[in-house]
Amino acid sequence: MCHHDSHDSNHNCCSPPSGRIRGFIQPWLLLLLSEEAAHGxxxxxxxxxxxDTKGIDPGFLYRTLRQFEEDGLVKSSWDTEGSGPARRIYEITPDGVEFLHAWAEHIQNTRKRLGRFLKAYSSRFKPHET
Amino acid sequence: MCHHDSHDSNHNCCSPPSGRIRGFIQPWLLLLLSEEAAHGxxxxxxxxxxxDTKGIDPGFLYRTLRQFEEDGLVKSSWDTEGSGPARRIYEITPDGVEFLHAWAEHIQNTRKRLGRFLKAYSSRFKPHET
DNA sequence: GTCATCTATATGAATAAAACATATAATAGA
DNA sequence: TCTATTATATGTTTTATTCATATAGATGAC
Structure with a gap:
């Protein structure tokens, strides 16, 4: 919801929340790491x-990975081989996989809840559609 | 994501975000108001x-309604008839209906995005299910 | 050889939605 | 008159995310 001042005319208020979904990058990160270890x-x-996931803020990414490590969902090690600066390689842990499963279930529930809203919405505004 | 201290043992960390979905109450409010005018x-x-929507915080509810009014999505009037303290009756405006449609579309997109995550997740962990 | 660019990670501060806590007041009933 | 219920409202805090910026090794251009 926007909170512009009333004198702020010609604003683009009153549009639904922006593209990003809260808590959506994290499960993607874990899913990617479940496929193979990687650095940020x-x-x-x-x-x-x-x-669906492009445009991530690097600050957010690296902080999320460190948080995952603190929570035991991933573990990291430095990779100094190869060209360029050192990379911190993240591997998912068994706890991380378990967490990913829980998160996937949560997302499924969320999806169902959105579906229930849409059903109520449709029956109000599009009662004749199949 | 939780941010407890390390000494905070026996915590219930590492569970996906809580039940609430951001920007989910608002479209429900507008949908309800599109059915009939009501007070908070x-x-x-x-x-x-x-x-799906129970347990709303009254502070959040009333502030959201005032914000809707400021944004022209609803308009309100005092109802002093009947028993009990005065009620502020909210009616949805044409702009509010339009906004609800936009929000419903956004929710549909969000639902699709969640579906795409779940598809990727399933093909990683449940490749043999139908 | 030093200057700019790319790769890579990191942290401080700002923002905004939502949650938490509490205040106010009219009315009804015990 | 004291308490509970209905009803609205506001001050403060929390939290996730975004914005801004810092650091530094390696690489290629000139």
Whole structure:
């Protein structure tokens, strides 16, 4: 919801929340890490190739990964081989996989809740559609 | 994501975000108001009867309604008739209906995005299910 | 050889939605 | 008159995310 001043004319208020969904990047990160270990910059790349997850803030990414590690969902090690600066390689842990399953279930529930809203909405505004 | 201290043992960390979905109450409010005008306390009641929307914070509710009015999505008038303290009756405006449509579309998109995550998740962990 | 660019990680501060806590007041009933 | 119920409202805090910026090694251009 916007909170502009009343004198702020010609504003683009009154549009639904922006594209990002809260708590949506995290399960994607875990899912990607469940496929193979990776470092932050690599993950940024992969996320940017997906229309649904592109444009991630690097600050958010790296902080999220550190938080995951603090929570035991991933573990990291430095990779100094190869060119360029050192990379912190993240691997998912069994706890991380378990967490991913729980998060997927949560997302499924969320999806159902959105579906129930849409059903109520449709029966109000589009009662004759199939 | 939780941010407890390390000494905070026996915590219930590492569970996906809580039940609430951001920007989910608002479209329900507009949908309810599109069915019939109502005051805040009534809306609280209706929301509490729905498993998906129950437990709303009154502070949040009333502030949201005032914000809607500031944004031209609803208009209000005092109802002093009947028993009990005065009620502020909210009616949805044409702009509010339009906004509800936009929000419903946004929710549909969100639902699709969640579906795409779940599809990727399933193909990683449940590739043999139908 | 030093200057700019790319790769890579990191942190401080700001923002905004939602939650938490509490205040106010009219009325009804015990 | 004291308490509970209905009803609205506001001050403060929390939290996730975004914005801004810092750091530094490696690489290629000139």
């Amino acid at each position: 910059y690599q993950l940024t790349d992969k996320l940017n190739r997906n229309e | 306390y009534q809306l609280t009641d209706k929301l509490n009867r729905n498993e």
